[in-house]
Amino acid sequence: MLLDSPPAVQATPLLDAHAQLRGAVDALGYGEDVFQMLATPRRELSVAVPLRTDAGGIMTLRGYRVQHNFSRGPAKGGLRFSPGVDLDEVRALAMWMTWKCALVDLPYGGAKGGLAIDPSEHSTAELERATRRYTSEILPIIGPERDVPAPDIGTDEQTMAWIMDTYSANHGYTVPGVVTGKPLSLGGSLGRATATSRGVALVALAALEHIGIGAGGATASVQGYGKVGRAAARFLAEAGVRVVAVSDRFGGIHRTAGLDVQALERHVDLHGTVRGFDGGDSIDGADVLTLEVDLLVPAAVEGVINETNARNVLARVVVEGANGPTTTAADAILAERGTLVVPDILANSGGVIVSYFEWAQANQTYRWALETVEDRLRTRILAAWTEVLDASQRRGTSLRRAAMTIAVERVYDAHRSRGLYP
Numbered sequence: 001m002l003l004d005s006p007p008a009v010q011a012t013p014l015l016d017a018h019a020q021l022r023g024a025v026d027a028l029g030y031g032e033d034v035f036q037m038l039a040t041p042r043r044e045l046s047v048a049v050p051l052r053t054d055a056g057g058i059m060t061l062r063g064y065r066v067q068h069n070f071s072r073g074p075a076k077g078g079l080r081f082s083p084g085v086d087l088d089e090v091r092a093l094a095m096w097m098t099w100k101c102a103l104v105d106l107p108y109g110g111a112k113g114g115l116a117i118d119p120s121e122h123s124t125a126e127l128e129r130a131t132r133r134y135t136s137e138i139l140p141i142i143g144p145e146r147d148v149p150a151p152d153i154g155t156d157e158q159t160m161a162w163i164m165d166t167y168s169a170n171h172g173y174t175v176p177g178v179v180t181g182k183p184l185s186l187g188g189s190l191g192r193a194t195a196t197s198r199g200v201a202l203v204a205l206a207a208l209e210h211i212g213i214g215a216g217g218a219t220a221s222v223q224g225y226g227k228v229g230r231a232a233a234r235f236l237a238e239a240g241v242r243v244v245a246v247s248d249r250f251g252g253i254h255r256t257a258g259l260d261v262q263a264l265e266r267h268v269d270l271h272g273t274v275r276g277f278d279g280g281d282s283i284d285g286a287d288v289l290t291l292e293v294d295l296l297v298p299a300a301v302e303g304v305i306n307e308t309n310a311r312n313v314l315a316r317v318v319v320e321g322a323n324g325p326t327t328t329a330a331d332a333i334l335a336e337r338g339t340l341v342v343p344d345i346l347a348n349s350g351g352v353i354v355s356y357f358e359w360a361q362a363n364q365t366y367r368w369a370l371e372t373v374e375d376r377l378r379t380r381i382l383a384a385w386t387e388v389l390d391a392s393q394r395r396g397t398s399l400r401r402a403a404m405t406i407a408v409e410r411v412y413d414a415h416r417s418r419g420l421y422p
């Protein structure tokens, strides 16, 4: 087929991840060989996951685990259940985990898993079988000292319990450190379930304060109302921020005077969506991204702020609760407009920080009090915020470039100290 003009290059998470790495490698003065080494995942596993359905048939699902880097320690990162997930998306997400862990100084590399399944279309029994079979397929490459999965989109503490049980059954003893984000009854950490949101709120308040807006006078919109967005909206509201809009995949809700987030949570518990909440006006989900607010928290998936809508983003601060919500093209547009973008690897690092605390508690066989977890989370994430802000001011770059530069330098330093084998 002949085309009049070449097709536009599609933005993808992997291209964005590579562009961000390229920027950091150039800023650090490293060569193309270092870029190639850091752009290439150390290990990738693609597996078939045959699932016996409740109706008795067999569905064959595709699964992945990508271990991007081990220079600073075992690989670490979530497992995503989502119908469209593919190897390239998992590669991007795994790479972002490496930078995130290095930025907040955790002794980990980065990894990510994916299973192409829509959890809303399957019974609990089917999800359990799919999770256990996926786990057994990736069993040789995971473990507390190798690679430690955690929840991500479409997975939760029940998923982690099944992974831990499958892994433990195959080893003949209980291995709590093989996953994080477990139920409390299996050695999960207090504060883990809301840790990502807690971190998002802490960093958002620091960023608002940095541009001279106190929590009391601030307005916010939150796109995505799942594991990250829901509690982030609550924590922001508790800090005095007026949360004027939220959305999920079914639609959005807007109220200029601020949403009653507690009433909204009750509505969502009953109906499974923010849609139909009578404490605000219905709006299109996509419009939540372009409201005139001080703070925008994209807390769903990659690429939602892109070349098409970035010029319409009116928020003064964007705090990335999701991984990769802003494409490279959108990043440039937002920078031109003076929008402060707090990058994902900093903004949503609260989850993996408390995952690390959970793993440390498993290794110590000792449970920390909630205050200990939350104090240490606050200290660590705010230290990273200050470090990134200082670096961005010193280097005259965006917060993302500053964060990436710090992270990439740490990973490369570890690599250099270890040397290349053989």
Ligand code: GLU
Residues within 6 Å of the ligand: 076, 077, 078, 079, 148, 149, 150, 151, 152, 153, 180, 323, 348, 349, 351, 352, 353, 355
């Ligand atoms: N899935 C989360 C993330 O993207 C948490 C990962 C973890 O705790 O290992 O950061």
